[in-house]
Amino acid sequence: MERVWRWLGRPAELCNLLRFRLAPAGTAVGKDPPRASLRACYQHLNQTSRSFAAVIQALDGELRHAVCIFYLVLRALDTIEDDMTISLETKVPMLHEFHSYLYQPEWRYTESKEKDKQVLEDFPTISLEFRNLAEVYQDVITDVCRKMGVGMAEYLEKKINSVQDWDKYCHYVAGLVGIGLSRLFSASELEDPIVGQDVELANSMGLFLQKTNIIRDYLQDQLEGREFWPREVWSRYAKKLSDLAKPENADVAVQCLNELITNALHHVPDVLKYLSRLKNQSVFNFCAIPQAMAIATLAACYNNKQVFRGVVKIRKGQAVTMMMDATNVQAVKAIIYQYVEEIYQKIPSTDPSSNKTQQIIASVRTMSLPSSTIVSRNHYSPIYLSCAMLLAALSWQYLSAMSKASEEYIQAGEN
DSSP: OHHHHOOOOSHHHHHHHHHHHHSOTTOOTTSOOOOHHHHHHHHHHHHHOTTHHHHHHTSOTTHHHHHHHHHHHHHHHHHHHHOTTSOHHHHHHHHHHHHHHTTOTTOOOOOOOSTTTHHHHTHHHHHHHHHHSOHHHHHHHHHHHHHHHHHHHHTTTOOOOSHHHHHHHHIIIIIHHHHHHHHHHHHTTSSOHHHHHOHHHHHHHHHHHHHHHHHHTHHHHHHTTOOOSOHHHHTTTOSSGGGGGSGGGHHHHHHHHHHHHHHHHTTHHHHHHHHHHOOOHHHHHHHHHHHHHHHHHHHHHTTOGGGGTSOOOOOHHHHHHHHHHOSSHHHHHHHHHHHHHHHHHHOOTTOTTHHHHHHHHHHHHHHSOOGGGOOOGGGSOHHHHHHHHHHHHHHHHHHHHHHHHHHHHHHHHHO
């Protein structure tokens, strides 16, 4: 689940975000400090999510608290799933019953060895704030938590064999997050009911992010003994998934990579349709920026042998540019158009998936802006561009440092 949470606007919006983040955790600028339990939840958020905490805290109104608690509940659930020191005999019932712990004021788990164990150890504080949410938010979080726990338990020992298995696994750990968030958006009345009702589009939002991270994290997952690439695909290129990392298999490894990227690109039309429905600016930023980062990541990974040798990351300059630009659906369409064109230019004529890749890119093109209407950054005045880039760079540096600063703040308070 953490993969999908890993993933802000014009200069004025960046300034507002910076002012907001300078306020005590969990507060809005100009508001009184929250109760201690809510403040503790935002401290946990800043400690467990280095990048996502900022966009959560930029959400409007009561939706901010609902999404914060939603994140922490799923982070706790995910921590149990990831903890390899918990026996299956203990873990499976915990995953199945986890949603019920939300209504047990004293429940906590103190034996985890995972880095985010604090959300389990202090779960009574999180569950207290969960019960302080409006019932409509509680219902969404409980339902998603129950379904995700069942799905996680199913895949503890089950391997991802078919592409259908891949979609199902990604639904459990990421699609459900997209569905839950969408229902929260609608429940807050910041977005229309259709946003929460259209589960197919919401599911695609999660699947696109999850598949992107699974593709990019091939080597890291191999080193940790995890396999998330579907056997149905990789078995056509190697006897074992680990064989793709061998230098002598570099060519077929890239072909396998390209096939999976092509599969992920099929979610892009749904992503664009979903984003086109959003009306609230804070919700749009929250949803659009991770999707823009994902398409840029796929473009960097496509036909790239480095995926099997290390970590492929988009450049910091790319990231801050997208943070500045991805504030409306037309801008996001232009970003997506740019990166699918980049992929198109790299398609090898001998690649087994080349025709399918070209077809999905053609489909995405029909939903994106024509190249002649894409706004060029060269049209901005030098002064505007310099100020904007400075603010973006400062915000990037600031957001990267916030988690460490938050930890030091909490430690100082405890001492």
